[in-house]
Amino acid sequence: MLRQWRIVIDEIGFLQNVLITMREGASDEKRMMMDAIENRIKVKEDMIADFEAEMAADIAAMENGVKVW
Numbered sequence: 467m468l469r470q471w472r473i474v475i476d477e478i479g480f481l482q483n484v485l486i487t488m489r490e491g492a493s494d495e496k497r498m499m500m501d502a503i504e505n506r507i508k509v510k511e512d513m514i515a516d517f518e519a520e521m522a523a524d525i526a527a528m529e530n531g532v533k534v535w
Contacts, residue, residue, distance in 0.1 A: 480506065 480502075487499040524534045 484499055484503065487495050491499065527534050
């Protein structure tokens with residue numbers, strides 16, 4: 467549970483920095499922030515893909531009678 471809260475707090479901090487940069491940053495800072503946003507999205511997409519692959523493997527194992535939990 468603690469890990470989930472840390473993730474939420476990290477996301478809030480990141481989004482606050484995005485807002486500050488977009489409101490007050492110079493064009494090069496805005497460009498760097500856009501790169502950071504794109505990287506963040508990629509990380510989240512990779513996390514989802516990993517989760518989906520793990521769930522698919524668990525479902526296949528359960529269908530074959532293997533207890534996975």
